[in-house]
Amino acid sequence: MFQQLQTAYLFLIVSSVLIAAGIIALLCLKCRHLYVTREKQKSAARLQDYIAYVLSHLDDDQPLESPAFQLAKRDVQVLEEKLIEIAERVKGKHREQLTALFEKLGLPELEISRLKQLPGPLRTDAAYKLGAMGHEKATPALLSMLRAENDEAGRYIIARAIARCTRNISDLREMVEAMIKSSHDSPKLLAEVLGDSRLDLLPLLREWIKSGDSRFTLVALASLPATSLDESLIDSLWQLLDAEEKEVRIQAARLVLSDVKSSSEQIHSLMANEDWEVRALAVKAIGTWQDAAKIPVLLKALDDQNWWVKYHAARSLVKVGAEGFQALCEVASRTTHKETADLAMQQLREVLREERLAGQGLSGSDERDHKLTIYDSYFNRQKERVI
Template sequence: MWTEPLDQAASVLIVLGIAIVGGFAALFLLRARHGAIAERMKLNLEKHQDYFNYLSASIGSSEALLPPPGKLSLPELRAIQSKLLEWIETIGGEHREKLTALCRDLGLVELERQRLRSPWPGIRMEAVYHLGVMRAPECTDELLKLLEGREGMESTAFVIGRAAAKCASSLEELRTLLLLLTERHPQAHQLIADMLASSALDPAPLYTELLNREDDEALLTVALIGLSGRNKRAAFHTLDRLVLSEHREVRIKAAKILLQYTRLLPLERIGELIRHPDWEIRAAAVKAVGEQQLEFYLDALVGGLEDEQWWVRFYSAKSLSRLGPAGFEALCAAAAAAEQEESREAAWEAVHEELDRAAADSSKEVQLIPYYNRLAYIYRRKLGETRRGLQAEPARISS
């Protein structure tokens, strides 16, 4: 009886040993298989090097690219596909269109289309990726159906979504894609906008249309991200309305785009944005004032130096330094008069950065030296001491 525990322990050790040996054997076989596949791929690429040279020489011609002569085995076809996909990802325009047409002529699109029906998720995702690279519009519906299923709820949805965006041939297909993604992943705003940006179509008209969907925060946010940096005046009045949205993220993004059109905004409207309750909007507004050099808001920028938010103070100081002599003088005065340490730091940092730029720009030297001396005078009057660094800097600038 006392030997039973030993027998049980021995049995457990034997099972564990077999499992470990089996694991190492499987790992060795997988590694050997991978090495064999890689070696076969290398040999097939070398075998068809003359064909790749033909493609390189003929891609700029007006004629369609021809498939290689003779019948190709599946490994040979895979090797040629790997080279074509590599080229498609690195070039654009007509050259890419010719390569995607060649993929279709070689049967690669249909081959990957069949792999979409594989029971193995890994094979399906590889097929999805390949179809996206080949920009196969005939597969867009199948990719959208994949998104409607279980895979649309998982992280694989973003692989499928990017492929569908590349394959889409109409704004209606992009709209369906956008609705599916925002429904299943309502927080992935930036990622969804990036996916739609990979399409050959311009999604801006779709985004402009979606700005009227004020009840859907996810759609609005994606549309605003997509429109950022685009010159779309048609959406100007809609953006102005969205600044009043109940959704914080929508308000902020709408205001940032709206501030790209400061020349179209009434002066009092910009002032309202500078005083907006959301600090992100205040920061964007004072930043835009400096970028557009709107001297009318000089006093508002000085007031921004006392803001409770660091970014508002930072951009207020930066913008003052961009408003020429008047702005620089106001910045110096504010730096010396500020009661809050945070405000003084923001102002002085901007002062020294502007002076460093002046030192590197000979056209500004004569203009800024008097203001630098004035800065030293204000500092002396305010703090009752002489700053040696400030006295040395004018000599360095004027030398």
């Protein structure tokens, strides 16, 4: 009995000591945090005028000058944070100015040393900062780090840093190859990463479009802006409509239709495509173009086997104008297919409601009144539509 009490007392004493040590450790950490926060605030106050100088001279042709006073270790940390915040908000000439300033202050060398010394997330933080600085000489170290990185989020941070730092198109190619090899990454995410590069991506995108590898082709299609499409690129996109990968066919059709109005032959080719997504994109594009000459194509699409193609065809008909609106009224009043008739009526009433709520100007009111007259001529003079 006495031995058991002794053990219990010993346990209480050890537990009390550990709890007290934990409380003391927490208080020390809190005190340290408050101390660091105060020191950073002091550094920020000292650097306030210099940050204002940087912001006001980003447009100058002359390089930015270093601070006129000696920087303490804490000042360097705070200045780095402030300059990176600015760098994340600017592009072009302003970012070039800040890149030169980072190098003048020796900040990239500090982060490169962190890449070699620190583990895990701290290395990723150093990679992010190097990307914000746009330090070209960090690219080899970042590529090596990317190949060894297993964390998916970390890979994207490193890949974005490479895109911002490199001045060589082959580095971007190697980066994307490493990303695709490590896992099935989203083409849109990789396209967003490539968008941070200051290089002309068009030659690389042309190469991937013609590569025959659907993984690289999808990245190129996601990265390709519709505004930069030339005749040779459009021809390449039309060829991709026969690709084996379905997603490649869909994305190629999206780009083709977003560029310019397609010819009647091209529209008929798209409407004959086996993928309903491609046919839906085609009828949606016609509504965007507001081309009344394509009304017969939309009317034919109302008989498509896929509901979404029918839906977008009805939506596009009401967008074409009074002619398309009247054609849809004709379908709603005469068709013997209940699903098509109900879909047409839904779109007719929806467009009238939208235009009434929009409160358009005089010209819009005239067009709305014209549509109401057409609608009344088909439906309000008959008790029920013929089905």
